[in-house]
Amino acid sequence: GENVEQHPSTLSVQEGDSAVIKCTYSDSASNYFPWYKQELGKRPQLIIDIRSNVGEKKDQRIAVTLNKTAKHFSLHITETQPEDSAVYFCAARGSGWGKFQFGAGTQVVVTP
Amino acid sequence: GAGVSQSPSNKVTEKGKDVELRCDPISGHTALYWYRQSLGQGLEFLIYFQGNSAPDKSGLPSDRFSAERTGGSVSTLTIQRTQQEDSAVYLCASSPDRFNEKLFFGSGTQLSVL
Numbered sequence: 001g002e003n004v005e006q007h008p009s010t011l012s013v014q015e016g017d018s019a020v021i022k023c024t025y026s027d028s029a030s031n032y033f034p035w036y037k038q039e040l041g042k043r044p045q046l047i048i049d050i051r052s053n054v055g056e057k058k059d060q061r062i063a064v065t066l067n068k069t070a071k072h073f074s075l076h077i078t079e080t081q082p083e084d085s086a087v088y089f090c091a092a093r094g095s096g097w098g099k100f101q102f103g104a105g106t107q108v109v110v111t112p
Numbered sequence: 113g114a115g116v117s118q119s120p121s122n123k124v125t126e127k128g129k130d131v132e133l134r135c136d137p138i139s140g141h142t143a144l145y146w147y148r149q150s151l152g153q154g155l156e157f158l159i160y161f162q163g164n165s166a167p168d169k170s171g172l173p174s175d176r177f178s179a180e181r182t183g184g185s186v187s188t189l190t191i192q193r194t195q196q197e198d199s200a201v202y203l204c205a206s207s208p209d210r211f212n213e214k215l216f217f218g219s220g221t222q223l224s225v226l
Contacts, residue, residue: 043219097160
């Protein structure tokens, strides 16, 4: 089955700097890769996703890149702000519908 | 509109007891998921329902765990003979259908097994 590894587990950045979180997956048949943000005490919420037929997707200050050959994908946050502080989870969905495998999460702390 | 609703929000039980966790998905969403989140860990897939299809139960950790979805809406996750290692937050999510895969999560049930 699919296995997703996520790094780093914690990330501390100064406000205004960029943050990058990387994930690798094992199932070459995986074709959908969402990212979820979970603020303290709240439920996870989708922030961006990418499908395997696209190499990069951007939405304002966040972007996701996908390298199918290397089986890894990354989340990029530019011009970080204190409200970006949260736990970020990557996920991969293999060829079977519905079964998402999540990474262990990255705690991002943005210091003013 | 109303989001995904889970109950109870907190459940404390004694080892060996059975528990039932409930999930009300967003109206009209045909896909429903259960995940488990242990402290400091990622989300562990448990089970997936899609419409009237047979559920994908491949993530259930043991035969003490079961789930059903009645009438294509409300779902119940049952844990029999609870163990301390079952302590976690149980998250339910729904999505519109198998093609629109944005997961809308509930606020979870915090299960504590003493």
